Amino acid sequence: MIDRGVASVALVSAFARDGAVVVRGALSVEQLKLAEAGINAALADPSPLAITASRDDDPGSFVEDFRNWQRVEPIRVLALDAGLGALAATLMGSSTARLYHDHVLVKEPGTRQRTPWHQDQPYYDVDGAQTVSFWIPIDPVPADGSLEIVAGSHDGTWYTPRAFADEAAKWFPEGQLAELPDIDGDPEAHRVLRWALEPGDLVAFSMLAIHGAPGFVGPGRRRVLSLRYVGDDVVHAPRPWRTSPPFPELASDSGAGAGERALPAGAPLDHPLFPLVHPPARS
Ligand SMILES: O=C(O)CCC(=O)C(=O)O
Incomplete structure (x- = not known):
């Protein structure tokens, strides 16, 4: 197991304050190779959840794919067994880290989206x-x-x-939650973090941090794997709509009995879909 997951006190407090940090040189060469192999395998053989998020007339393209760790071995190894769980737990201030899901996000050169x-x-x-999500560019x-x-x-x-x-508001109905602030319209009011990244660096950010990304001019591609982890206080919150990504396996259970959920509302994500990655299992 590669374990480079030690975050400094300064990094942990910056993550708590800002909701995002850059971790330079977080990934070893071996870990990067896993990320690259995993992204390329997902692109070559997309899952049923893969989408093109750019328009047909976009000169580039923005492709996303979700939940590949169970079928793409390099993603499984990187997400579960390569030591990233320790970094996730440390940044979250949690004694545990579970994988929530993985997400491939690729912008080809010239993408306007x-x-x-x-x-x-x-x-x-x-x-x-x-x-915490780890945004890992290769x-x-x-x-x-x-x-x-x-x-x-x-x-x-x-x-x-x-x-x-x-x-369209396809998840929470209109009016139930707040509306995003006008970040581009009022740049002085917001401190926007962005970093030039080299392969091996990652950006760690909270699942509640407001974020986005510009199109990608190139000259190369922008291939990214996001690995998403949850800590001690995270619980299942079943929704009446199709989440993104969806977890249809949790809608009702096979084993739990008629009408019961595989994972009740308010339960920790103690389910094979969300493996515990930290602390690592004893061998
Ligand atoms: O890669 C991007 O363009 C956006 C990334 C993102 O939204 C995410 O990882 O949650």
Whole structure:
């Protein structure tokens, strides 16, 4: 097992304050190779959840795929067995880290499609504050093509999640949650974090941090794997709508009996879909 998961006190407090940090050189060469092999395998053989998030007339393309760790071995090894759980638990201030899911996000050179400002957690089926996503690029990413995070926006406010294509409120109904602030219209009011990244660096950010990303000019590709972890206080929050990504396996249980859920509302994510990655199992 590769264990480079030691985060400094300064990094942990910056993550708590800003909801995002860059971790330079977080991944070893072996870990990067797993990320690259995993992304390439998912692109070559997309899952049924894969989508193209750019328009047909976009000169590039923005492709996403979700929940591949159970079928793409390098993603499984990187997400579960390569030591990243220790870093996740430390940043979350949690004694445990579970994998929630993995997400492939690839922008080809020339992609105009912006990833709109959003939080991740309102698209999901979990409540709790101890969350972290690792945005792992395997290609160099200049600051003006990189992930952008609004510092401090993980303060507990939930904003209406909207479809990227047409801004429809397909999850929480209109009016139930707050509306996102106008970040681009009022840049002085927000501290936006963005970093130029080299392969091996990662950006860790809370699932409540408002973030987005510009299109990608190139010249190369922008291949990214996001690995998402949850900590001690995260519990299942079943939704009456299809979450993104969906977890249909949890809708009703096979084993629990008629009408009972595989994972009741308010239960920790103690389920084979969400393996415990920290502390590591004793061998
Ligand atoms: O890679 C992107 O363009 C956006 C990333 C993102 O939204 C995420 O990882 O949650």
